[in-house]
Amino acid sequence: MKKKVKNYVVETVQRIIFGDPDEIFEMLGADADSYIGTSYAERINLTIRTSLARFIRKGMNFSKTKRMHQKAIDLFQAWYNFIKPHKSLRLKIDSGNRKWFQRTPAMAEGITDHIWSLKELLTFRVPVQ
Template sequence: VETIQCIIFGDPKEIFKMLGTNSESYIGTSYAERINLTIRTSLARFIRKGMNFSKTMKMHQKAFDLFQAWYNFIKPHKSLRLEINSGNRKWFQRTPAMVEGITDHIWTLKELLTFRVPVQ
C-alpha cells in the first residue's frame, strides 16, 4: 500500500512556491482539514441535512460568503495575536484581514453588514 501525491488543481510550481517547499516535499492536508472542521462547527448548514440546510445553491453561497467575511474581519484568532505588555492588556487581538493589511481594526457586525463595496 502506498500514498501517491498528486496536485489536482493549479500549477504545481506555483503551489510548491506558495507552500515554500519543493516537489519532493510532503503536502499535508492538515490545513484543509482544519478549515473544514471550523466551517462545519460554525455553519449548521454544513453539518447535516435538517432544519438548517440550504434549499438553493444561491443561498448556500450567500451563507458561506457571510461566514468568510465574519471569519476574516470580525473573529479574532488566538494564533494571530501579538504579545504586548501595556497596562492591563497583555495581548493585541488580530483578525486575518488585519494580518494581511486589509484593515487596521477588528470590525463590528454592523460595520460588516453596512459596508459598501466600491464599484470598479
Template sequence: MKNIQRIIFGDPEEIVEMLGANSEDYIGTSYVERINLTIRTSLVRFVRRTMNFSKIMKMHTKTFDLFQAWYNFIKPHDSLKLRINSKNRKWLQRTPPMAEGITYHIWNLKELLTFRVPVQ
C-alpha cells in the first residue's frame, strides 16, 4: 500500500518551495517532527498524559509564547555558530535573531522578560 502525502494547511506552492521539492516529489516531514520533539522535550505541558497539561488554553498559549521567545533569543543554535580566530575560543555562538541581524548578542532571561515591545 502506497503512503499518500499531501499538503493540507498553507499555500502548496510556498510549502513545496520551502521544503525544496517539486509537487511530484516526496514531501519530508523531518523538520516538523524535529521541532515537535524539541517542544515536547522542553515543555512538559506538551507531553501526553501528564499532571502538567494545560487546563486553560490561555495558559497553554502563554507558555508556548514564552518557549518561542526563549528558543529564539536565549538558546544558541549549533547550526548557526560561526568559526572565529580567537585565542581562547573557536566558535561564536548565535541565536536566530543574531543570524538575521536583529540583535547582536545572546539575551539572558532578565532581558527577555523586561523587554518592552514597541506599540504600533
C-alpha cells in the first residue's frame, strides 16, 4: 500500500494479506523489517495474462464457470512447467554448434529429464495413489 501526500508517494506500507506473517518471512528468507519485492509475483501475473485470453477481458474466451476456469489454469500450469523452456533456467554448454541446454521448470526441479511435447502432456496418465 502506498501513502501519498498531494499525489506524491511518501511511504510504502507492506501488508501480508494471506497466511501467517512469520511463515511468509521465513519462506522469503527475510525478517519483519525487510523489503518484500513483488516483482516475481507480478512477472507470473503478466505471463498468465498474456498467455491465457480468458484473463484479458470478458469476451469469447471468458470462463463461464469456475470449473472450466480452473481447468484452463491447470492446463496453462502444466504447459508452463513441462513444455515451455525458460531462458533463465538454461545451462551453458559447449557441444559443437549448441551453446545452451534448454530447461523447463520441471527439468530444473528434477521431475523430468526432457522438454515434453504437447502430445506427451495431453496423453500422460497420472498414476492413481
